[in-house]
Amino acid sequence: MTKPKGSTPKALRTREAIEIAARELFAINGFDRTTVRDIGARAGIDPSMIIRYFGSKDALFAQIAAPDLHLPDLSATDSGVIGETLVRHFLDLWEGDGVGGGMPVLLRSAASNEEAAEQLRKIFLTQVFPAVARAGPPETAPRRAGLVASQLLGLALTRYVLMVPPVVMMPPEFIIRTVGATIQRYASGECLSPDEA
Amino acid sequence: MTKPKGSTPKALRTREAIEIAARELFAINGFDRTTVRDIGARAGIDPSMIIRYFGSKDALFAQIAAPDLHLPDLSATDSGVIGETLVRHFLDLWEGDGVGGGMPVLLRSAASNEEAAEQLRKIFLTQVFPAVARAGPPETAPRRAGLVASQLLGLALTRYVLMVPPVVMMPPEFIIRTVGATIQRYASGECLSPDEA
DNA sequence: TATTTTAGTCAACAGTTGTTGGCAAATTAA
DNA sequence: TTAATTTGCCAACAACTGTTGACTAAAATA
Numbered sequence A, B: 001m002t003k004p005k006g007s008t009p010k011a012l013r014t015r016e017a018i019e020i021a022a023r024e025l026f027a028i029n030g031f032d033r034t035t036v037r038d039i040g041a042r043a044g045i046d047p048s049m050i051i052r053y054f055g056s057k058d059a060l061f062a063q064i065a066a067p068d069l070h071l072p073d074l075s076a077t078d079s080g081v082i083g084e085t086l087v088r089h090f091l092d093l094w095e096g097d098g099v100g101g102g103m104p105v106l107l108r109s110a111a112s113n114e115e116a117a118e119q120l121r122k123i124f125l126t127q128v129f130p131a132v133a134r135a136g137p138p139e140t141a142p143r144r145a146g147l148v149a150s151q152l153l154g155l156a157l158t159r160y161v162l163m164v165p166p167v168v169m170m171p172p173e174f175i176i177r178t179v180g181a182t183i184q185r186y187a188s189g190e191c192l193s194p195d196e197a
Numbered sequence C: 001t002a003t004t005t006t007a008g009t010c011a012a013c014a015g016t017t018g019t020t021g022g023c024a025a026a027t028t029a030a
Numbered sequence D: 001t002t003a004a005t006t007t008g009c010c011a012a013c014a015a016c017t018g019t020t021g022a023c024t025a026a027a028a029t030a
Helices: A009-029 A036-043 A047-054 A057-064 A079-095 A099-109 A114-133 A138-161 A165-169 A172-188 B009-029 B036-043 B047-054 B057-064 B079-095 B099-109 B114-133 B138-161 B165-169 B172-188
Strands: none
Touching: A009 A036, A009 A047, A009 A057, A009 A099, A036 A047, A047 A057, A057 A114, A079 A099, A079 A138, A079 A172, A099 A114, A099 A138, A114 A138, A138 A165, A138 A172, A138 B138, A138 B165, A138 B172, A165 B138, A172 B138, A172 B172, B009 B036, B009 B047, B009 B057, B009 B099, B036 B047, B047 B057, B057 B114, B079 B099, B079 B138, B079 B172, B099 B114, B099 B138, B114 B138, B138 B165, B138 B172
16 A cells, blocks of 8 residues: 555645646636646646646636635524625725635636536535525525625626726725625525515 | 728628627527627628638627617606616617517626627616616715616516526516515615615 | 639648656655 | 665647738729
């Protein structure tokens, strides 16, 4: 035994270097415009290593672009501040360099990469949907979650990808208050007629 | 004289065929994943014609992706239905196959194409901004327009590009009412403190 | 009709892409 | 230290990219 192919300390270090470089480049340029040669150059290793470590460029992307949103349990928070809580959480996630940085990666790539789009729908389904669902009547849960997603992703798109000037300049507290109020209305369902599923 | 290089009826027909094919493919696959060979095949002509007619792939894209939103003059409409009017207008534009179809094209491509992103910012600046500006106090105009853009583009993103199921299923009247209310709040500035520019 | 101009095709170019096999160097295990 | 693996680099591949020039067929002009 004792033949760990790819788990020696040196291997783990370069493996992580590749992941970091890939995450940065995918976030900046998207999937298509990021080449394995670019990633290799940034990680300081030969491009061929990327294939040997991850099998293919697509496989590498799949491993990079799986962010955990760590959404808070909204059923526990005061129902009056659900919107603010959600927006604050997302801004903290996106503004920092944490693992949630996988979100801009997906947003940049989802436009032309069906796999990335599927990944984003999955995140929406498994993380945003349950969190929003508990904040209102179950019948209207899909629509409430859909509206929340449209505003939240629109914010991320205009602020981090398209970089529309006034949206970029807005201080976090301002966004939390204004957009938070919208999310609040969507999530609670106060904007829906009682008879529409 | 009488040497119109590219204005003979036959030339105009194939030129239009190229534009149509390009518009469709750009909208479906985005800029990067659309090749001149694909466009040529769909238009039924040799790929080299595309270069001879438009100069380059980028030039073709620039001509395709310049949609005119034809936004209504909101200063003339009742200030109470500004939101609904705007959302209804965008849905009509996007839902149909008209010239406004250039919007999904841009949205798909803007993620990885800086030129497309710039184009989208330009459209925002020259069309959405003025329309929204007249609906409230001038000092808050940039922020109001920014918020409007974030919700409007988020709607287009989730409904036409990412195709988040519940957002796709929403009937237009539902969107006009719910999202329209949000746009109304953003555009009028009723969600802003009076002292924040 | 004769002639000039244009539309269109073909083949090929130079560059870039993801990916692979062979070989030297370094690290690990004994 | 010596032997066994594995990390890493190099060169090259096949496929695909946008783009170009030469040549043929068609159309417009006279």
